Amino acid sequence: MVDIALFLDTHPCDKEALETYQHYKSMLKDARSEYTECYGPLLKTDVNCENYWTWIERPWPWE
Numbered sequence: 474m475v476d477i478a479l480f481l482d483t484h485p486c487d488k489e490a491l492e493t494y495q496h497y498k499s500m501l502k503d504a505r506s507e508y509t510e511c512y513g514p515l516l517k518t519d520v521n522c523e524n525y526w527t528w529i530e531r532p533w534p535w536e
Contacts, residue, residue, distance in 0.1 A: 474501060 477494045484490055505519060513531040514520045520528050 474498065 474494070474497055477490060477497065481487065481490055481494060505515065508515055509519045509521075514528060517528055520526065522528075
């Protein structure tokens with residue numbers, strides 16, 4: 474993702490790079506959702522806090 478984003482900084486109209494970026498962005502979103510569902514949020518930005526703050530809802534990895 475970082476490399477493609479850097480490439481797009483210098484080639485903003487490259488359609489193939491844009492499609493590649495969107496493809497991997499979608500894959501990353503799916504992988505993060507699957508991880509969060511199985512193990513809890515990896516980052517605070519992954520917290521599903523519709524009703525309350527759930528960051529500390531599950532045990533920490535070392536518990």
